[in-house]
Amino acid sequence: MNTVLIIQSLISGIMMGSVYALLGVGFSLTWGVMKVIHISHAAFGLLGAFLAYSLLQFWGMDPILSLIVSVPLLFFLACLIYHFLIRPITQAKEVIVASMILTFGIAIILENLMLLIWSPDPRLLTISYTSKVLVLGTLYFQYPRMAGFLLSAVGVLVIHFFLKKTYTGKAVRAAWQQPEAAQLYGVNLSRISMITFGLAVSSAGAGGVGMAFLYSFEPHTHNLWLIYLFLVVIVGGVGNVLGAALAGLIIGVITGLSLAFLPYQWVNLLTFGLLMVILVIRPHGLFKGEV
Amino acid sequence: MKKGFFRTVFFLTLVGLSFSLVIGQQNPILASGKPIVIGGSLPQTGKFAETAKWIEKGMRFWAEEINAKGGLLGRKVVFKIYDDESSAGKAVTFAEKAITVDKVDLLFGGYPGTAARAVMPAAEKHKFVYVSMGGHMKSFEQGYTYSFGGPPLMGEWWYEGFYQWLKSLSANQRPKRAAVYTMNNPIGTSLIDSINRMTRDLGIELVINEKYNLPLPDATPLIVKAKQMSCDILFANGFFADGVMTIRTAKALAYNPKAIVQGVGSVIPAWIKELGKDGDYVFSGTSLHNKLRYPGNDTLNAYVKEKYNLPAYPVYFGFGYAWMQTLSQGVEGAKSLDQTKIRDWLKSHTVHTICGSMSFDERGLPSPINFCTQLINGKVELIWPKEIRTAEPVYPKPRWK
Numbered sequence: 001m002n003t004v005l006i007i008q009s010l011i012s013g014i015m016m017g018s019v020y021a022l023l024g025v026g027f028s029l030t031w032g033v034m035k036v037i038h039i040s041h042a043a044f045g046l047l048g049a050f051l052a053y054s055l056l057q058f059w060g061m062d063p064i065l066s067l068i069v070s071v072p073l074l075f076f077l078a079c080l081i082y083h084f085l086i087r088p089i090t091q092a093k094e095v096i097v098a099s100m101i102l103t104f105g106i107a108i109i110l111e112n113l114m115l116l117i118w119s120p121d122p123r124l125l126t127i128s129y130t131s132k133v134l135v136l137g138t139l140y141f142q143y144p145r146m147a148g149f150l151l152s153a154v155g156v157l158v159i160h161f162f163l164k165k166t167y168t169g170k171a172v173r174a175a176w177q178q179p180e181a182a183q184l185y186g187v188n189l190s191r192i193s194m195i196t197f198g199l200a201v202s203s204a205g206a207g208g209v210g211m212a213f214l215y216s217f218e219p220h221t222h223n224l225w226l227i228y229l230f231l232v233v234i235v236g237g238v239g240n241v242l243g244a245a246l247a248g249l250i251i252g253v254i255t256g257l258s259l260a261f262l263p264y265q266w267v268n269l270l271t272f273g274l275l276m277v278i279l280v281i282r283p284h285g286l287f288k289g290e291v
Numbered sequence: 292m293k294k295g296f297f298r299t300v301f302f303l304t305l306v307g308l309s310f311s312l313v314i315g316q317q318n319p320i321l322a323s324g325k326p327i328v329i330g331g332s333l334p335q336t337g338k339f340a341e342t343a344k345w346i347e348k349g350m351r352f353w354a355e356e357i358n359a360k361g362g363l364l365g366r367k368v369v370f371k372i373y374d375d376e377s378s379a380g381k382a383v384t385f386a387e388k389a390i391t392v393d394k395v396d397l398l399f400g401g402y403p404g405t406a407a408r409a410v411m412p413a414a415e416k417h418k419f420v421y422v423s424m425g426g427h428m429k430s431f432e433q434g435y436t437y438s439f440g441g442p443p444l445m446g447e448w449w450y451e452g453f454y455q456w457l458k459s460l461s462a463n464q465r466p467k468r469a470a471v472y473t474m475n476n477p478i479g480t481s482l483i484d485s486i487n488r489m490t491r492d493l494g495i496e497l498v499i500n501e502k503y504n505l506p507l508p509d510a511t512p513l514i515v516k517a518k519q520m521s522c523d524i525l526f527a528n529g530f531f532a533d534g535v536m537t538i539r540t541a542k543a544l545a546y547n548p549k550a551i552v553q554g555v556g557s558v559i560p561a562w563i564k565e566l567g568k569d570g571d572y573v574f575s576g577t578s579l580h581n582k583l584r585y586p587g588n589d590t591l592n593a594y595v596k597e598k599y600n601l602p603a604y605p606v607y608f609g610f611g612y613a614w615m616q617t618l619s620q621g622v623e624g625a626k627s628l629d630q631t632k633i634r635d636w637l638k639s640h641t642v643h644t645i646c647g648s649m650s651f652d653e654r655g656l657p658s659p660i661n662f663c664t665q666l667i668n669g670k671v672e673l674i675w676p677k678e679i680r681t682a683e684p685v686y687p688k689p690r691w692k
Contacts, residue, residue, distance in 0.1 A: 119344075
């Protein structure tokens with residue numbers, strides 16, 4: 001048994017999975033609260049990554065600090081999109097199908113805008129600590145991965161406490177659990193949905209920065225990230241923040257460990273095989289659906 | 292008087308027509324007839340878009356040049372390029388559409404190898420000459436008669452130059468243990484045969500030989516294994532995304548083999564631009580290079596420098612240009628747009644391109660082309676064959692700083 005390989009793969013998997021979690025939390029929220037399957041969620045994540053890249057290139061701003069700019073910007077943009085595009089389709093008979101078609105269109109528009117602004121060139125976030133590592137005995141902890149992990153942990157916890165401890169957050173949960181009762185108690189469902197959508201999209205921006213710490217990216221990369229989003233939500237349960245976070249970690253750990261134990265060409269088969277098994281056994285996810 | 296007048300007008304008209312016909316051969320503005328339409332598809336979006344944009348730029352520069360000289364067979368050339376969105380299936384659809392619906396005069400070569408391989412049978416079915424990189428050796432062994440690799444980009448030849456260079460080292464200088472990680476697709480797997488032969492011939496033990504499916508989620512276990520097994524040469528046969536992940540992880544985990552060979556991902560400009568110094572000292576191979584001394588390379592380098600502010604043309608810019616050179620020489624040689632005549636001319640004559648002179652065998656392939664390259668100080672340098680060397684190879688690779 002190769003202990004170092006297993007532990008190193010496990011560490012790497014946890015860090016990778018935590019980033020999937022941050023990217024997936026908002027996707028799970030919009031699906032759970034608003035019944036909107038937000039196909040352009042990953043494209044907004046990618047936009048966050050590109051904004052971080054440009055702020056780093058032109059002003060030398062650390063990608064994590066760049067969130068001070070990109071998170072409010074994405075929140076504002078999401079509110080506008082909600083008001084003008086998403087809200088009208090929530091009246092549709094088949095909200096889920098209508099939302100998928102609409103947000104698929106938004107994803108294509110965003111991809112093309114990113115192509116126009118940043119060109120199809122692949123990009124990497126290269127920061128002062130890109131190559132730095134913390135060595136503990138025989139184990140290596142890469143700084144960018146740790147940064148991604150910390151960003152994700154903070155991001156998921158902030159969303160969790162926002163939903164549990166703030167008045168608006170409680171209203172979001174109420175809207176998810178009992179929309180009619182929430183309305184009777186004075187919760188403005190439209191406003192709550194807009195805040196949820198804004199929160200989800202801005203968390204996608206943060207998740208996109210986390211993904212950019214791990215991977216190169218280009219304007220079409222969101223299609224790949226979207227697959228991980230579905231994986232996180234299906235494993236974690238729709239609308240469940242902590243479930244999505246745990247799902248991200250589980251996927252990361254499974255991927256990391258299977259890379260250590262199995263021939264590499266089996267890894268994706270195993271990960272997506274897992275998705276199918278969960279869909280069959282627990283179609284609502286591993287964890288009970290609750291915001 | 293009247294008779295004389297008409298005779299003069301007739302004579303002047305004849306002279307005018309003859310003059311315009313002669314001038315029309317050289318002057319694009321006066322070039323006669325409809326333009327020659329060259330159709331097909333490129334991945335303008337999707338995962339191969341970065342590379343394909345340089346192919347398109349190379350093709351368009353060729354068109355600029357040839358139109359300025361009066362066109363092809365005296366006719367201006369124009370492109371009808373579809374975006375196949377990096378899908379080989381769509382590349383076939385668009386090739387069919389270009390031939391049957393648009394009724395283009397000529398077909399241009401697509402990218403990547405998977406798309407080229409898929410288009411080759413369609414070109415054969417419609418009897419259209421198809422000059423491209425090809426889809427590696429197997430695609431040229433299907434009996435197609437209208438397909439040409441002019442020049443090809445053969446995975447099976449990719450490391451030939453590196454192998455020859457490694458062979459030139461004394462046995463004790465060569466690496467002893469190899470780790471090979473290959474993306475599980477036709478491009479990646481086409482590299483494996485040559486690695487097997489190389490390691491066997493040079494007595495290098497193949498300690499790890501694994502394939503992975505794209506996208507590669509994490510390179511950490513790959514590098515940990517290679518380091519633990521003391522592999523002193525790493526073959527990372529992947530595209531850009533998995534390639535940079537492997538390099539960055541190798542650096543982070545302080546894995547220092549004597550040589551890193553990265554087949555495909557390292558040949559695009561983004562490798563140097565985005566990885567910076569970390570991308571240095573990687574070996575690769577090519578059938579085309581901007582420092583080759585064949586006619587045309589200097590012109591291309593000057594153009595790219597002026598237009599894109601790059602020190603020299605990216606390799607795929609050269610490929611786009613060279614494929615059009617081969618096709619146009621076939622057309623000019625055949626003096627016709629008849630596809631069979633073009634094919635027969637190409638099969639029986641030598642073409643002269645920026646990567647040298649090529650004669651095609653019955654499969655449509657030239658003799659194996661094998662240049663070994665190494666990235667040194669952010670530049671792709673030619674290492675082998677020795678007579679075309681542009682820089683001394685850096686070996687063993689310096690340790691990560």
